[in-house]
Amino acid sequence: MTVRPFHHGNLRAVLLEQAEILLRAGGADGLSLRELARHAGVSHGAPRSHFIDRQALLDALAVRGFERLTEAVRAALASEASIERRFRAVGHAYVDFAVDDAALMELMFAAKVSDPAADVEQAAGRLFATLDAAMADASAGAPGADDRDRFKLLFAATMQGTATLIASRRVSRDQGDAIVDDAVDVLLGSPLAHRAVPRR
Structure with missing residues (x-):
């Protein structure tokens, strides 16, 4: 195993x-501070200088x-002009992330649902605020x-359902x-969209 050299600051x-690598390989259940230290080639106590416990690491x-x-x-929003093209671009970006980083996506939304830490709640809020930008229309x-x-x-x-179909190979990419x-x-x-995303 080759671990990237590090300095104290990084x-x-x-x-x-390294935790992401372990997460992809074995899911959140297999992720511990001790295993992370071993995988990263540091002392067992080194991770605790940054993460007080396993939950802090997961958060x-x-x-x-x-x-x-x-x-x-x-990035998807910046590349398109019309509301339809923006939503397609955002949808593809979301599905790509959910397929390519499935274990991380599962962890993200599990962390958000079960009594989320403040920083997780804020990070999720920024995502939904960015989705709000896709719905914006100056004339509406x-x-x-x-x-x-x-x-x-x-x-x-x-989009999450579509990603699940792809990840489980029930449909192709x-x-x-x-x-x-x-x-x-x-x-x-849909009628809901005509109320939520009014357009010219």
């Missing part, structure tokens, strides 16, 4: 990178995942917050891409 980043991984997904969504009146929240949850659930495009067309044509 030990936390190295530990998180830090969840925050890292939310930040990475938020950046992917922002302000839709009800409830409709917007329902639409965001429906959109995320649909190409079929999944087509499902994303079709789902966006259906979602944006």
